[in-house]
Amino acid sequence: MSDQQSVIVTGGAGALGNAVVNHFLAQGDKVAVLDISDEVLNAVYPDPNESLVLIACNLTERESAVSAIRTAAEQLGGINVLCNIAGGFLMGDTVHETSDETWDFLFNLNTRSVLNTAAAVVPIMLAGGGGKVVNVAARAALGGAALMGAYTASKAAVMRLTESMAQELREQRINVNAVMPSLIDTPRNRADMPDADFSRWVSPDDIAAVVGFLASDAAAAVHGACIPVDGLS
DSSP, X not given: OOSXXXXXXXXXXXXXHHHHHHHHHHTTOEEEEEESOHHHHHHHOSSOBTTXXXXXXXXXXXXXXXXXXXXXXXXXXXOSEEEEOOOOOOOOOOGGGOOHHHHHHHHXXXXXXXHHHHHHHHHXXXXXXOEEEEEEOOGGGGSOOTTOHHHHHHHHHHHHHHHHHHHHHGGGTEEEEEEEXXXXXXXXXXXXXXXSOGGGSBOHHHHHHHHHHHTSGGGTTOOSOEEEEOTTO
């Protein structure tokens, strides 16, 4: 693997995704940013260049995700790192009142997206001799929580997929790990919880640093880890 990596970041127009993209750009890597639309991508990244490729796709649809990743691989000259940052959060329903729409939204965005990107990226990494996959689970997924059943279940599924992929791929020099953030200090969360103590939340930059570690050669011996990134909360 060369010093310069070719990195895919899904959900790269969000607060955490943007921090992850900036982390890799700062160390001289090439990054393909995947998100739902050109409008969303261009609002965050108005000046794409040869080191910053923007690709709109629907990660919850296999064909769209595979097509986008193939395009990214062509433009980047391969893929060394996949960061599955895309995800969503909903809460408020009891388990017995959870609608099909809420269940499908959370499992499609948080879980199916991981399956779809893996389907496209893993064969490319196998052909290239290895790589790193970093998923985003959640601290909340360590146990069930009232009014958060569908969300915690979807993120727990990410943890199990991470562990399973790690066992399947470690002999092929592909490391698969995950981070488990607590409450992230984003503009959206501050607006939703204006009375909270923001200083206790974890910053996107701090999470991005852990993602960067898991994507580095320093983490070559780490397989199937789900690392809590808690801030002070």
